[in-house]
Amino acid sequence: MKRREFTAGLAAASMAMGWSSAFAQAWPDKPVRMVLSQPAGSGPDATARMIGEQLSRRWGQAVVIDNRPGGQNAIGALVAAKAAPDGYTLYFATAAALVSNVYLFKNLPYDPKKDFVPVGLVGKVPFAISVNNGSRLTSLKDLVAYAKANPGKLAVANEGPKTFSGMMTRLLALQLGVEFNSVPYVSVGAGVTDTVGGQVEVLLSDVPSIAQMVKAGKLRPLAVTTAKRIAGWENVPPIAETLPGFDYAGWLAIVAPAGTPAPVIQRINRDLDAVLLDKDLAARLLAIGPMTEGAGTVDQMAAFLAAEHARWAKLTKDLNISPE
Incomplete structure (x- = not known):
């Protein structure tokens, strides 16, 4: 009897594997939706559209960008989490949506760990400390010396206490042993405008948001938050040269609703990796945001998420x- 049960179970498993393989081969036979928690015209939106265009060419099906901004990423995340796990809905997610929200907000309407399965990493977005080009501060050493001599007087613009830039401002103050006057802004653009205009002296923001102002000579970057120097900004030292081990960056990733067939996840991962490794696309992405080195494997993405949660x-x- 046990042998019959085993044989029947093996047959059922084989049929399931065969069905999954056939499903993956037929997929996609209709448009694929990519949900974003950011509005049209944002950096993540532009990145998703570039990648979606390339994936569409590979798949022979449209990749439809579905912008669902608001709620600290919760609106878009919930839409994606509730979608049918059939391979036709993906979530183009930020670090906040998949990791940091867990530690900042109570009662999230979705569970990043349970509601999604990893597909692949899109890329990392470095942040930088910058000042008005007329500032007396010409290096991170200058900034630290001034902050120590004038506790609480050095205004640092960021996007608020529970954003990446806001927490980096607090972490830097803690590790450098200084006291900043952290000034929250409703948007990074407003912070850039006030720093250029001299209303605040220091800005902590993602690199893409200040790239044009740096190029125009209106802002001067003092340091980047990644452990290594970044392409195009090789003359800007990392904070890690002052604080060994300091290595923080925002990032973008693609995940799918939990239960999405593994063969389809592998197919999307493989195609995403090929798209991101295209040198032309990688250069275009770098110009607006993320630095990419390919999607990595599904297992590598899972390990990355686990490490980010620990961090x-x-x-x-x-x-x-x-959490509040």
């Missing part, structure tokens, strides 16, 4: 931040 759990604990 943000420690970061929020060090900064004494509790």
Whole structure:
């Protein structure tokens, strides 16, 4: 009897594997939706559209960008999490949506760990400390010296206490042993405008948001938050040269609703990796945001997410931040 049960189970498993393989081969036979938590015209939106265009060519089906902004990423994340796990809905996610929100907000309407399965990493978005080009501060060393001599007087513009730039401002103050006057802005663009105009002296923001102002000579970058120097900004030192081990960046990734067939996940991962490794596309992406080295494997993406959760759990604990 047990042998019959085993044989029947093996046959059922084989049929399931055969069905999954056939499904993956037929996929996609209709447009694929890519949900974003950011509005049209944003950096992530432009990135998603570039990638979607290339994937569409490979798949012979349209990749439809579905912008669902608001709610600290929760609106878009919930839409994607509730979608049928059939391979036709993907979530183009930020680090906030998949990791940091867990440690900052109570009662999220979605569970990043349970509601999604990893597909691949799109790329990392470096942040930078910059000043008005007329500032007396010409290096991170100058900034630290001034902040120590004038506790609480150096205004640092960022996007708010529970954003990436806001927490980096607090973390830097803690690790450098200084006190900043953290000035929250409703958008990074407003912070850039006030820093250029001299209303605040220092800005902590993502690199793409200040690239044009740096090129125009209106802002001067002092340091980047990644451990290594970044392409095109080789003369800007990383904070890690002052604080060894300091290595933080925003990032973008693609995930799918939990339950999406594994063969389809592997197919999307493989095609995403090929698209991101195209030198022309990688250069176009770098001009507007993320630095990419390919999607990596599904397992590598899972390991990356686990490491990011550990990192943000420690970061929020060090900064004494509790979910609210």
